[in-house]
Amino acid sequence: xxxxxxxxxxxxxxxxxxxxxxxxxxxxxxxxxxxxxxxxxxxxxxxxxxxxxxxxxxxxxxxxxxxxxxxxxxxxxxxxxxxxxxxxxxxxxxxxxxxxxxxxxxxxxxxxxxxxxxxxxxxxxxxxxxxxxxxxxxxxxxxxxxxxxxxxxxxxxxxxxxxxxxxxxxxxxxxxxxxxxxxxxxxxxxxxxxxxxxxxxxxxxxxxxxxxxxxxxxxxxxxxxxxxxxxxxxxxxxxxxxxxxxxxxxxxxxxxxxxxxxxxxxxxxxxxxxxxxxxxxxxxxxxxxxxxxxxxxxxxxxxxxxxx
Amino acid sequence: xxxxxxxxxxxxxxxxxxxxxxxxxxxxxxxxxxxxxxxxxxxxxxxxxxxxxxxxxxxxxxxxxxxxxxxxxxxxxxxxxxxxxxxxxxxxxxxxxxxxxxxxxxxxxxxxxxxxxxxxxxxxxxxxxxxxxxxxxxxxxxxxxxxxxxxxxxxxxxxxxxxxxxxxx
Numbered sequence: 001x002x003x004x005x006x007x008x009x010x011x012x013x014x015x016x017x018x019x020x021x022x023x024x025x026x027x028x029x030x031x032x033x034x035x036x037x038x039x040x041x042x043x044x045x046x047x048x049x050x051x052x053x054x055x056x057x058x059x060x061x062x063x064x065x066x067x068x069x070x071x072x073x074x075x076x077x078x079x080x081x082x083x084x085x086x087x088x089x090x091x092x093x094x095x096x097x098x099x100x101x102x103x104x105x106x107x108x109x110x111x112x113x114x115x116x117x118x119x120x121x122x123x124x125x126x127x128x129x130x131x132x133x134x135x136x137x138x139x140x141x142x143x144x145x146x147x148x149x150x151x152x153x154x155x156x157x158x159x160x161x162x163x164x165x166x167x168x169x170x171x172x173x174x175x176x177x178x179x180x181x182x183x184x185x186x187x188x189x190x191x192x193x194x195x196x197x198x199x200x201x202x203x204x205x206x207x208x209x210x211x212x213x214x215x216x217x218x219x220x221x222x223x224x225x226x227x228x229x230x231x232x233x234x235x236x237x238x239x240x241x242x243x244x245x246x247x248x249x250x251x252x253x254x255x256x257x258x259x260x261x262x263x264x265x266x267x268x269x270x271x272x273x274x275x276x277x278x279x280x281x282x283x284x285x286x287x288x289x290x291x292x293x294x295x296x297x298x299x300x301x302x303x304x305x306x307x308x
Numbered sequence: 309x310x311x312x313x314x315x316x317x318x319x320x321x322x323x324x325x326x327x328x329x330x331x332x333x334x335x336x337x338x339x340x341x342x343x344x345x346x347x348x349x350x351x352x353x354x355x356x357x358x359x360x361x362x363x364x365x366x367x368x369x370x371x372x373x374x375x376x377x378x379x380x381x382x383x384x385x386x387x388x389x390x391x392x393x394x395x396x397x398x399x400x401x402x403x404x405x406x407x408x409x410x411x412x413x414x415x416x417x418x419x420x421x422x423x424x425x426x427x428x429x430x431x432x433x434x435x436x437x438x439x440x441x442x443x444x445x446x447x448x449x450x451x452x453x454x455x456x457x458x459x460x461x462x463x464x465x466x467x468x469x470x471x472x473x474x475x476x477x
Contacts, residue, residue: 001388021388028389032377037425040377307383 003302007119007126010135011176019181023145025298026291032069033294043072046304049097051107052129053079053090053114058265058289059129059138063106066296075102090114094122103305107131112169125303133167139264140173142295144181146288147219150260155182160213161204162188162245163223163272166195166234170264171223175202188213189245192234193225210245214255221262222247222272238271248274258282265289312438312457312465313472321454322351325435326358328452329404338430339402340369344419345376345390347408347467351437355406369396373405375418392422399427408467410436410453413446438465438472 003018011019032040048067052060060076067074077097088096094105104125107115112132119126130136148154159178165171165187178185179202186205187194199206207213214220225241235241247261261273261283269275278285313321333339336359343352349372356370376389405419416434423429435452440459459465462477 002386025389028374028377028392031392035425036427039425041421042377042382045383301377302386304386305383306386308385 006303007115007128008137008299008303009116009119009126009128011137011140011173011180012135014137014177014180016180019141019144019177022141022295022298022302023148025302026141026145026295029069029297029301030291030294032297033290039069039071041071042301043067043070043304046070046103047073047075047101048104048106048300049075049077049102050129051077051079051094051097051105051109053107053109054130056108056129058292059108059136062289062292063127063129063138063296066293066300067106069293070297070300072104072300090118091121094118098122098124104300104303125305127299127303130169132169133172134169135173135176136169136264137173138292138296138299139170140177141299142288142292143170143174143221143262143264144177145291145295146262146284147183147260149287149291150284151218154178157183157219158186158217159183160186160188160207160217160220161223162210162213162220162247164193164225165189165198165223166193167226168223170221172202174221175204179203186213186216190235190241210247211251211254214247214251214259217259219260219262220247221264223264224266224268224272238268242271246270246272246274247277249276249280252277252282260284262288309476310474311471312474313455315470318437318470318472319354321437322354323358325437325452325454326355326362329355329435330359330362333402336363336366336368338400339404340371340396340398341404341406342371342373342394342419342423344405344407344415345372345374345392348406349390350467351408352406355435371396373419373422375415375422378418378421380414380418394426397427398423398429400430401427403429403432404435404452405432406435408436408472409438409440409465410434410448410450411440411443411465413444413448416448417446437467440465 004015106127106129108129109131112134114131115126115128128137161171175185186207188207263285267273267278341356343349356368359368371394374390374392376387433451436450437454439453439456441456464475
């Protein structure tokens, strides 16, 4: 069984079978990560460039570690310290890198659609590590992997995605994936941070009431307020946002069940999540990070070059 | 399709190999049986069940090993992995690898690579049902062999529905 695509540009164009294949392969890579030698030789003949046009800690380290655990050769590119700062175009930069015999490109870019553009112009396999406000497919996959690992399945699960839905590529990838796998999704946040037609467009429920959403869901995936992407005032203050949509211990203790708390990081403690929630046993935030390496290994392995 | 071993013949052979190994390691101390996915894992399971009958009350360690990530022809086709299950400390243990067919030896070479990423066993032995001896591409021989068969290079020998069959190209 193989993926139906040569690139991972988003969850939107993956099939249900693709997603299942990535998740089951990731389970095997998670096993690799428990061994004394946490490494396999699968990609020892493959060179990968990590092109990060936007800041990242978790995702960049996670990809780099995944590549090393697969024995690939890696080179790292950060736009701030490169010739992009001298005015070189994206395509020129990538073509120059590819002329050094690079097989795969992992890219993060602030412009939505940048990896899709590259995929039309270069022969290498492209993995989207986040493009603007469009998608962050490996985050969607690792969130799904973590939900499945923690609760046993995706089908029928009720997942609340809470916070800045408008500017979140994580939300979008999660929604595409969860809907394809048969889960139910409710997005929750202030009306100014939820796209107007999201319910019709993506088949999700919309709620403006946090308590109601938490009472409904099995899993709450809590997002960060992306101040860097907001160029107008969408809520009055972080303090007010936190009062209406921040999750604290009291709120969770008031529910008649124990829900799973997730967050893609970085957390703004005291804004969307209180510390005693983020660090509690209900939270699987650090497992998400651990699972990220295994999921990225699966994606890189399954998209690595084939020369029959 | 030609049947090389019927299910009865295969069951008898599994029993015989189980007796050989149980004789070599009467106490089964520090021994771990490891079936190679997929055919070897099925045979391995059957062999281990026979050994349990021969050695009632003794613990028989059995794991399964998958070579997908270690194939030397990985670029030919990216395959989905099988389950790896080796929940033992293999350091200084005696490992008996079990596979259905020994052909070029490349699978066994890859299986040895996998094992060494788990630790440093004292000794590794190999048990196979079918040995296609004339096509070996690596200096690898089995310690316990069910049957040596003469085949054409392009023939395929497989375990299907509990029988070992030879499929002509």
